[in-house]
Amino acid sequence: MSAAPKTRPKYYDLNLAHLPPPGLVSILHRISGAALFFPLLPIALYILHVTLGSQEGYDRWAALFHRPGVKLIVILAAWGYAHHFFAGLRYLLLDLHIGIEKVPARTSAVIVLVLGVVSALFVAWYMWSIQ
Amino acid sequence: MKRYTKHPVGAHYGTRQWLLQRLTAVVMAGYTLFIVLALVMHRPLNYPAWKSIFSEMWFQVGTMLFVMALLYHAWVGMRDILMDYLRDTTVRLTAQFAVAFVLLFYLVWTAAILWGR
Numbered sequence: 144m145s146a147a148p149k150t151r152p153k154y155y156d157l158n159l160a161h162l163p164p165p166g167l168v169s170i171l172h173r174i175s176g177a178a179l180f181f182p183l184l185p186i187a188l189y190i191l192h193v194t195l196g197s198q199e200g201y202d203r204w205a206a207l208f209h210r211p212g213v214k215l216i217v218i219l220a221a222w223g224y225a226h227h228f229f230a231g232l233r234y235l236l237l238d239l240h241i242g243i244e245k246v247p248a249r250t251s252a253v254i255v256l257v258l259g260v261v262s263a264l265f266v267a268w269y270m271w272s273i274q
Numbered sequence: 275m276k277r278y279t280k281h282p283v284g285a286h287y288g289t290r291q292w293l294l295q296r297l298t299a300v301v302m303a304g305y306t307l308f309i310v311l312a313l314v315m316h317r318p319l320n321y322p323a324w325k326s327i328f329s330e331m332w333f334q335v336g337t338m339l340f341v342m343a344l345l346y347h348a349w350v351g352m353r354d355i356l357m358d359y360l361r362d363t364t365v366r367l368t369a370q371f372a373v374a375f376v377l378l379f380y381l382v383w384t385a386a387i388l389w390g391r
Contacts, residue, residue, distance in 0.1 A: 177355060180348045180373075184380060192387050194321075195328055201321040228306060231299050238296065273318045 164252035171259075172230040175223035183220050208270065218267050225262030229255045295350040298343035305340040308333075334388045341384040345377045 159167060193200035207213050233255050236242055242251050312333075316323045327333060352373045360366035 173355065176348075176351050180352055181376065184344075188380060188383055188387065191328075192383070194324060195387060198321050201324065224306075228303065232303070235296060235299065269313070269317070 164249050164256065168226075168230050168233065168252045168255050171226055171256075172234075175227040175230075178223050179227060183223065186220075214267070214270055217270065218263050221266035222259055222263035225266075226255070226259035229258045229262075291350045295347055298347040301343040302340055302347065305336055308336065328388065337388060338384060341381055345381050349374065349377055 159170060162170065190204055194204050195201075208217070233242075233251050236251070237248070242248055312327055313319065316327065328337070353370060356366050356369050356373070360369055
């Protein structure tokens with residue numbers, strides 16, 4: 144009686160721009176979380192290790208942070224952390240049944256996306272201000 | 275109308291992990307605010323200031339607690355991701371083992387950075 148299962152067409156819409164804001168927040172929360180686990184955390188630990196280790200190590204990294212490419216990576220990493228942070232706060236509120244309706248959930252998703260970018264801009268300002 | 279009561283099966287560790295992932299998130303969020311505040315207050319940053327932040331006992335303990343919370347939080351999160359995308363049990367369990375090993379490595383490394391010299 145058991146026939147071979149029908150092969151169904153598969154279609155993955157990988158274009159994130161098609162997602163509504165809550166969906167975008169969700170997938171970016173997942174991607175940023177994975178990126179924080181690897182490679183961002185070991186990189187951060189390595190920098191902490193070297194910069195706390197000696198004045199020379201600190202100076203070496205202080206010089207590296209002057210490079211635009213390194214600044215860009217730090218800003219991207221900060222954006223990933225901030226997005227994960229604010230998206231996580233939003234999920235905590237949703238878990239408490241706060242803002243769970245469609246319209247407020249969409250609004251809060253947009254706020255999370257904006258706050259992530261604002262935090263990245265703040266880190267950019269900080270890096271240029273300490274020179 | 276017949277009503278069904280769902281009988282939950284399993285060891286219930288899913289609920290516990292779900293809750294602990296959120297509790298660890300709150301711990302890490304608190305630490306995040308502290309370190310942002312510390313960095314802003316010590317601006318412009320230099321080696322003695324950077325060193326003094328991390329030589330404070332409470333900050334060392336806070337950093338260690340942060341990484342311990344992160345260990346559990348990231349374990350639950352990475353396990354969720356691996357369960358979603360890796361269907362083959364052998365591959366998934368190998369990946370989970372690698373994640374657990376890496377997380378323990380981070381924990382020990384953090385302790386070494388904080389108190390290793």
